[in-house]
Amino acid sequence: MTSATIGKIVLTCAVVLGGAGFLVYSAFGSTEKYRMVHDLVHDGFDKWKDTDLKVHGYVQAGSIIEAIEGQDTDRTFILERNGVRIRVFSKGPKPDTFKDRAEVIATGRLVPGADLQARADAICKALKNPTGCPIRADAEQKMVLDSTDMTAKCPSKYDGAPAIELNPQYK
Amino acid sequence: MDTPPDPMRWVRRAGIASVLVFGWMFVIWQNRFHVTAPVVFVCLGYLAVVMTVVNLWRTGAMAVARDQYGEEAWARPLGARDALEKEKRTLVKAIKEAEFDHQTGKLSKADADAMIQTYRTRAIEIIKALEPYEQQSATTRAKIELEVKARLEVDGDAKSKKKAAG
Amino acid sequence: MNHNAVPFSPIALVGTIALLGAYAVAAWCAAAGIAGNALKSRRFVSSSVYGLYGFGALIGLASSLMIYAFVTHDFSIKYVSEVSDVTMPLSYKVTAFWGGLDGSLLFWVLVLALFSTIAIVVNHKRHRDMIGYVVATIMIVQIFFLSILIFTKNPFATFLTQPPIDGKGLNPLLQNYWMVIHPPSLYTGFVAATIPFAFAIGALASGRLDDLWLGSVRVWMLICFGFLSLGLILGGRWAYEELGWGGYWAWDPVENAGFMPWFTATAFLHSAIIQEQRGTMKTWNLSLVVITFFLTIFGTFMTRSGAVKSVHAFGEDNVLALQFIAFLGLIACVSIGLIVYRANKLATKTQFESFISREFAFLLNNWILLACAFFVLFATMWPTITEAFGSREELDAKFFNKWMPVLGLILLWLAGAAPLLAWRKTTRERLWNQFFWPTVATAVVVVGILVLFPNATHLSPIFSDRVRVPLALITFGMVAFTFGSIIQEYVRGTSVRMKKSGSDPVSSLLGMVLMNRRKYGGYIVHLGVAVLFVGFAGKAYDRMIDRTIEKAGVVNADGTGTSSFSFGDYTFAYERFIHTSDDHKDAFTAQVSIWRDGEKITTVYPAKWDYHKQEQQMTTEVAITVQPTEDVYVVLTGFELEQGVANFRVYLNPLILWVWVGFLILGVGTLVCLIPQFVVDWLVGWRPKTPLGRAADVGLLVAIVVGVTLGIASQAHAAPPAGGEHVPAGMGMGADSEGWAAKNRPENDTQGRAMNELLCPCGCAHQTIADCPCSTAAELRRKVMDLMAGADLSNDEGRQRAYDAVLAQFVKEYGQTVLATPKSQVSWLLPALAAVGGLGVLVVLGRRWMTHRAAVPAAPAAAAPQPGDDDYADKLDDELSRTD
Numbered sequence A: 001m002t003s004a005t006i007g008k009i010v011l012t013c014a015v016v017l018g019g020a021g022f023l024v025y026s027a028f029g030s031t032e033k034y035r036m037v038h039d040l041v042h043d044g045f046d047k048w049k050d051t052d053l054k055v056h057g058y059v060q061a062g063s064i065i066e067a068i069e070g071q072d073t074d075r076t077f078i079l080e081r082n083g084v085r086i087r088v089f090s091k092g093p094k095p096d097t098f099k100d101r102a103e104v105i106a107t108g109r110l111v112p113g114a115d116l117q118a119r120a121d122a123i124c125k126a127l128k129n130p131t132g133c134p135i136r137a138d139a140e141q142k143m144v145l146d147s148t149d150m151t152a153k154c155p156s157k158y159d160g161a162p163a164i165e166l167n168p169q170y171k
Numbered sequence B: 001m002d003t004p005p006d007p008m009r010w011v012r013r014a015g016i017a018s019v020l021v022f023g024w025m026f027v028i029w030q031n032r033f034h035v036t037a038p039v040v041f042v043c044l045g046y047l048a049v050v051m052t053v054v055n056l057w058r059t060g061a062m063a064v065a066r067d068q069y070g071e072e073a074w075a076r077p078l079g080a081r082d083a084l085e086k087e088k089r090t091l092v093k094a095i096k097e098a099e100f101d102h103q104t105g106k107l108s109k110a111d112a113d114a115m116i117q118t119y120r121t122r123a124i125e126i127i128k129a130l131e132p133y134e135q136q137s138a139t140t141r142a143k144i145e146l147e148v149k150a151r152l153e154v155d156g157d158a159k160s161k162k163k164a165a166g
Numbered sequence C: 001m002n003h004n005a006v007p008f009s010p011i012a013l014v015g016t017i018a019l020l021g022a023y024a025v026a027a028w029c030a031a032a033g034i035a036g037n038a039l040k041s042r043r044f045v046s047s048s049v050y051g052l053y054g055f056g057a058l059i060g061l062a063s064s065l066m067i068y069a070f071v072t073h074d075f076s077i078k079y080v081s082e083v084s085d086v087t088m089p090l091s092y093k094v095t096a097f098w099g100g101l102d103g104s105l106l107f108w109v110l111v112l113a114l115f116s117t118i119a120i121v122v123n124h125k126r127h128r129d130m131i132g133y134v135v136a137t138i139m140i141v142q143i144f145f146l147s148i149l150i151f152t153k154n155p156f157a158t159f160l161t162q163p164p165i166d167g168k169g170l171n172p173l174l175q176n177y178w179m180v181i182h183p184p185s186l187y188t189g190f191v192a193a194t195i196p197f198a199f200a201i202g203a204l205a206s207g208r209l210d211d212l213w214l215g216s217v218r219v220w221m222l223i224c225f226g227f228l229s230l231g232l233i234l235g236g237r238w239a240y241e242e243l244g245w246g247g248y249w250a251w252d253p254v255e256n257a258g259f260m261p262w263f264t265a266t267a268f269l270h271s272a273i274i275q276e277q278r279g280t281m282k283t284w285n286l287s288l289v290v291i292t293f294f295l296t297i298f299g300t301f302m303t304r305s306g307a308v309k310s311v312h313a314f315g316e317d318n319v320l321a322l323q324f325i326a327f328l329g330l331i332a333c334v335s336i337g338l339i340v341y342r343a344n345k346l347a348t349k350t351q352f353e354s355f356i357s358r359e360f361a362f363l364l365n366n367w368i369l370l371a372c373a374f375f376v377l378f379a380t381m382w383p384t385i386t387e388a389f390g391s392r393e394e395l396d397a398k399f400f401n402k403w404m405p406v407l408g409l410i411l412l413w414l415a416g417a418a419p420l421l422a423w424r425k426t427t428r429e430r431l432w433n434q435f436f437w438p439t440v441a442t443a444v445v446v447v448g449i450l451v452l453f454p455n456a457t458h459l460s461p462i463f464s465d466r467v468r469v470p471l472a473l474i475t476f477g478m479v480a481f482t483f484g485s486i487i488q489e490y491v492r493g494t495s496v497r498m499k500k501s502g503s504d505p506v507s508s509l510l511g512m513v514l515m516n517r518r519k520y521g522g523y524i525v526h527l528g529v530a531v532l533f534v535g536f537a538g539k540a541y542d543r544m545i546d547r548t549i550e551k552a553g554v555v556n557a558d559g560t561g562t563s564s565f566s567f568g569d570y571t572f573a574y575e576r577f578i579h580t581s582d583d584h585k586d587a588f589t590a591q592v593s594i595w596r597d598g599e600k601i602t603t604v605y606p607a608k609w610d611y612h613k614q615e616q617q618m619t620t621e622v623a624i625t626v627q628p629t630e631d632v633y634v635v636l637t638g639f640e641l642e643q644g645v646a647n648f649r650v651y652l653n654p655l656i657l658w659v660w661v662g663f664l665i666l667g668v669g670t671l672v673c674l675i676p677q678f679v680v681d682w683l684v685g686w687r688p689k690t691p692l693g694r695a696a697d698v699g700l701l702v703a704i705v706v707g708v709t710l711g712i713a714s715q716a717h718a719a720p721p722a723g724g725e726h727v728p729a730g731m732g733m734g735a736d737s738e739g740w741a742a743k744n745r746p747e748n749d750t751q752g753r754a755m756n757e758l759l760c761p762c763g764c765a766h767q768t769i770a771d772c773p774c775s776t777a778a779e780l781r782r783k784v785m786d787l788m789a790g791a792d793l794s795n796d797e798g799r800q801r802a803y804d805a806v807l808a809q810f811v812k813e814y815g816q817t818v819l820a821t822p823k824s825q826v827s828w829l830l831p832a833l834a835a836v837g838g839l840g841v842l843v844v845l846g847r848r849w850m851t852h853r854a855a856v857p858a859a860p861a862a863a864a865p866q867p868g869d870d871d872y873a874d875k876l877d878d879e880l881s882r883t884d
Helices: A003-030 A037-043 A113-126 B009-030 B037-064 B071-075 B080-103 B109-137 B140-152 B156-165 C010-038 C042-071 C078-083 C090-098 C101-123 C131-152 C177-192 C194-206 C212-243 C253-278 C282-304 C318-341 C358-388 C397-420 C428-452 C471-501 C505-515 C517-541 C657-674 C677-684 C691-718 C749-757 C775-788 C796-814 C823-855 C870-882
Strands: A032-036 A053-059 A065-069 A072-081 A084-091 A103-112 A143-154 C460-462 C464-469 C543-549 C564-567 C570-581 C585-596 C599-604 C607-611 C618-621 C623-625 C630-640 C645-654
Touching (some): A003 C397, A032 A037, A037 A053, A037 A072, A084 A103, A103 A113, A113 A143, B037 C042, B037 C090, B080 B109, B080 C870, B109 C870, C010 C042, C010 C131, C042 C090, C078 C101, C090 C101, C101 C131, C101 C194, C131 C194, C131 C318, C177 C194, C177 C212, C194 C212, C194 C318, C212 C253, C212 C618, C253 C282, C253 C358, C282 C358, C397 C428, C397 C517, C460 C471, C505 C677, C517 C645, C517 C657, C570 C630, C570 C645, C585 C630, C585 C645, C599 C623, C607 C630, C618 C630, C749 C775, C749 C796, C775 C796
Parallel strands (some): A032 A053
Antiparallel strands (some): A053 A072, A053 A103, C543 C645, C564 C570, C585 C607, C607 C618, C630 C645
């Protein structure tokens, strides 16, 4: 084998391995962590700061407060799982099956509750019948979830699949 | 599979066709000539049944058939000639391609000629190697022509080559 | 059949027997095929070939029975009751055959049986020393699917207890035109990959590793490529229209499963040409064939066994997963084993001579395509991989979108650059000559865009969030480069041919394409890909807005008002909320008018449908307004029935139309590549002789060109059966859903005729108001009767006049779309007509070109005297002059 051939092989391997390594590295960097509500609290919030999270839990009954401000819909509710709760803020559309006790996966980032206190107050102000107000954003945890997307989970009749995500439009 | 044409094959085909048509007519008649979706699929199913019977019959018949078509000839490895023909075609195309590439400006005259020269050398080798096969399968007329040509040739070289190949 | 008696179904019985019989036949074929070729026994090989035909017939029987069970509502069969119900339209009943897992497996087996029959009929003489192995390979694949069918997922399984009166019905998300044809075209692509694999194994097992098998395989790979492309694009179309998230591609695992073999099939189509031209890369090509097949099975496994969850994966099933893993292991072992065993025969000596050669560009293209396949595989499996090591982590579409565009752009550049290079090596001094015009095109387009749209320098992240480049702008530049290069290839090739044959440009062009269908068809595919990229680039500029409107109808004369909102250049006015209902569903529809510069452009009807049978599922019916520059995509994301509050989400999707147009071009290119040699041969022998004949040719030609142009244009315009058309303007409201079909039946033939000509607005199946069971249809029937009330129906003339008047009134109120046989129906045929017409143009012009060619003697080849070999050189020259 000539040194040129060996050089070619080494170069090819380097490119392939380098590419694959960088791929794995970048995949770790950009995964959305799929978490249960209690994981967040249990592991401490700092671990999840500045990460895109998918938080899985149930909507606490009676916690949904929704207001239309101008032409924007803003809402806040409490996501609960195994007795641990976190407040979620979300704008825009919601899944059809979003209601009390619905199983929800909310995608978003953790922010300090105090930062969203103004938003909570604005929701209360826009309501004609402000039940549940005023809202203290950090009453449950010091951090709240600022959600950009919500997906509802519900049982499917399609070929006995236990659970599939049914509202891909909210991806 | 290279079967010499069976003299009875038209009779057999006609038989199968009539069984098919008769069956279809029966199905349609049973449904009082209303051609609905279920009737169509029953007819397709019947076609499938007939084809199944015919082909499975042949499957079995073939497996136990006595060797009457020259198993020897069939089993002879093919390929050498086909492979040569294929390579010749590839080379001819490559020559054409190189000419074309020169004409469309991808190759300089010198590069194109050098390339074509290598292809031609190889192609001529192949044509030489193919010659014995061609003589084997040539038509009578072509054989006569070849013979005449050979006799006219004074050069003994060609003759000895033919002998060696034959 | 036995609707509610004892749970016994003769269909199920015969169907199961047919499947068992097929199983036995397949086992025999596999054994006889291997034995036949190994022992060189003609009898066994022939027997296995006939067995394969018989197998196809048996599967045909089982499939006919399955569909028969669907159309006769045999709900004693579990599968039938699970995916269909009595009220479904006939077309969905037939297609429900592949609507669930069990049936889709049977469909798979059926298509493979069909394809293998065709492949064996065509090839069994040419490849008799490997055909037994080929049959055996196909049959072992069939045995695998059949064993799943029979032992785990028998579609003919019946209920042991009382069967239900009615079935559960097909998932409403799947009751869509695109969804009916999307899965079968993907499967068909998957199945087509089996044939090359079988030939590859046959070649390896028999040791016939010359290039002969390649020809047979390439066509099937091209078919695989074509159907995979079709399946992928249809899937995108379905997602775009039905799922309502504004896009067409979200890197869903099911789509990815189809995309991976697409990459490797494309790689093979290129590297096979290297093998043909240069005789190298045999191992590589065999490996690509094997990998493609492996990926089709792996993709099926991935999506069907629940290894990766997705919107439409079929659910979790461990037994199935184990079966698949065992089969995948078998494929890998046998293929790798055979390739290693034949390593000596596969080794080739030829080396690459230069980096600036076409084969090197192809090799690069192969590596990138493989990298794409690997990347998609990796990212799709990432959740599963991480789950195995602890916690499940998802990668979303954003991650894919950081990587794939870069790989895609390199491929696009290669699609433009490779045609500019020569085989073996390109003369360096000529490179500039080749690259000049494409580079000019790139520069002009990039500068032009920067001048006209200064904000087009939108930065997109690649690889990681930190690296940002103007991806869309680069894409437009690359598209221009590819266009420049391909057009230059066509122009220069044509002019060379004109010089050689002395004929006119059009004849030369067509002669060139017809004689090198693979090359120039491939270039058309490259153009299609470039156009697709125009659509992809538009993605960088899409915009989205959410709006909640509390009250409908407060709209001024120019579209503004408190019920309106502005977005981009448009104003959207929420005019009213409509609630209708029929036997299947409740439809909640918002009527929204779209305005631009104070003028109303159109009115759209985004809706949500609540199917009675699938309570928790509301489907989103999107309203899409298609324009060449951008699609306006309106979604009704929520509503409050009592107050009439509606939530809208509007997407402005620039250039998306070009995705579909690009695909059409790609399809035309693939078809050109697939034109068989005998068609061209037939053209050679068929020449018009009289002036009259030529005049007829020209007339036909003009007609075809006009037809094609109109066809493509109308396809571009009418392609989407936009969501909005489901509920046209002014449809009545009804709250009740009882027995609408029986209300307001026609009182005379004229009324009946009119009702049969008017389309019902409910549902997307084209039912007329005479047949449609929804409330609106009943009201429309009432309207027909009212309109005819005063008419004189005593004579033919009066009846015709009344009929015409009713239709005219409906057209006036609701537009042409209400007619059952309007122009819009024909538009479905137009793409097909365009394809046929395109081939027609080739035929006619090809004929003309042939006559020209006959008149001009071919140019003599470059003379190359070889001492002593003159005869052979003459022979070669002779051959060269006959070849084109």
